[in-house]
Amino acid sequence: MTLRGRAFWLRSPGAGEIRPVTLAPPGPDEVLVRSLWSGVSRGTETLVFRGGVPESQHAAMRAPFQEGDFPAPVKYGYLNVGLVEDGPDELRGRAVFCLYPHQTRYVVPASAVTPVPDSVPARRAVLAGMVETAVNALWDATPSSATGSPWSVGAWWGAVSPRCWPASPVRGCSLSTPTRPAR
Template sequence: MTARRVSFRAPEEVRVEEVTVPKPDPDELLVETECSGISPGTELLLYRGEAPDDLPADETIPSLSGGLDYPISYGYAAVGRVIETGDAVEGDWLGERVFAFHPHASHFRAAPGELQRVPHGIPAAAATLLPNVEAAINVAMDAGPLVGERVAVLGQGVLGLLTTAVLADHPLEALYTVDRHSLRRERSRDLGADESIAPDADLRGALSDTHRKGADLAIELSGNPAALDGAIDATGYAGRVLVGSWYGDKPATLDLGGRFHRSRIAIESTQVSTIEPELRGRWDKDRRLALAWDRLADLDADAVLTHRLPVEEAADAYRLLADHPDEAIGAVLTYA
């Protein structure tokens, strides 16, 4: 049998390669993929050639243990069914629908511990959002907004929209979002934002009154280093700025003069590979993933996943996400 695998060969050069279907080792399973989700953050950095090639892809995921240099197979949101089990595998796995943090491929092998069983009732395409929902939960946990705070989320791509949906359940005084594209602002309101505005609007003014000038918390998720200045500018005295974007090798030049110098604004990073140290006594990755599955069960995935394309059109999918963010938010590759 022949399998298909997506490969980044060079900037803006994506190929679908034919390879032999792997044979599982005695302690492994063979999964036939139904669909895989494209991460429009990290994967577009790879597509554009903006990811640093001197970093490991992800040291916490066995299938992504290599570097970020070309050629590379990447991706971490594959959903499929187990079609073969190794002789030493225990448990009833055959025919199970599973999720794996694995690159885009029609078939792959994995140990049982590397797979998540997809809960009944969650469609395969929606299940590809698991890593993004987990990341959104991690952002909210790191942000730790207090009752009655005013929060701004800059960037309403996949992660931004999902973070908005999580934060909408918090008892905030105001939740404002920022994005340059009208479709994303519309979806942001649908997912719970009190208001979503364009980058040229007065965000700080919108979050100000006689009691407070500016946001208590601003979360930067746009992937655009220039937006970090906007997050700082919108934040009030002693507020916090949380940076969830990964800019790759794009430099961030900040204006830390003027009001920032006297405002005691804290700037901190958040990233899903680790859990905030103060929470590690109560939270681990398994508990966070279980919560992410619960959130997924209630999520309108179509608000985030705007496109589905066959894997043979993977190059078109990346081009669409890169060149037409006004109409494409999230994309799924299918393997039927």
């Protein structure tokens, strides 16, 4: 049986297209994932879509499963939650988060997916990448407010972007992911 999917590719700056893809069956340590939700990062992906990634940042901005190169053609993205259709028994049928581009089905190493807790809806889990963005921001720059006090970063499920607010002590921060009741 041939495994097929569809992927979004940036054909040229400002112009995208959906392309068919043929997938190899998953190997012993791989999973076949059917996408449920694919998130779009307003900042990063808008920059990529416009062809605005500076050449000096091409390597740093490369996504884990990106195909092609900046400025284009490129298959880019990194916020995906899907259902494991095939793979190790402990993952089969589970919702998982993966740093994968916008594609309907894909095969990756099982180690590249993180199971989504049963209590977290898949549409919220796709926002997990916001936490990584917040942590990377803290690693890349010493956060401080206009008053010089350290910052605390919290990624709220369901929010549009990471939220930062003044806090206290250590150089860095405290990182929290509070949960909110289902609506």
